[in-house]
Amino acid sequence: MLSASFIIAFTWTWGDCIAPQLLLSTDRTTLTVAVMTAYVNEAGTPVPELQAAASVMYVVPILLIFLIAQRGFVAGMSTSGLK
Secondary structure, eight states: OHHHHHHHHHHHHHTOOHHHHHHSOGGGOOHHHHHHHHOBOTTSOBOHHHHHHHHHHHHHHHHHHHHHHHHHHHHHHHSTTOO
């Protein structure tokens, strides 16, 4: 139960985009907002290649945490119906 709570809480706060964009200044923002707004060219249009590469690097910590906690997460789900 604790590992599931940890994974859900971490991914919820890691992927939060709207609140940091509204509440924080542009020089002190989160990684989500930076990936979304920083990779633009001179005309102000997004550069899809750079955004895709940044998004892949953004997902790596979440995947590592899931792979580390996977055993406990699956064990908790499989034994939740047993007494």
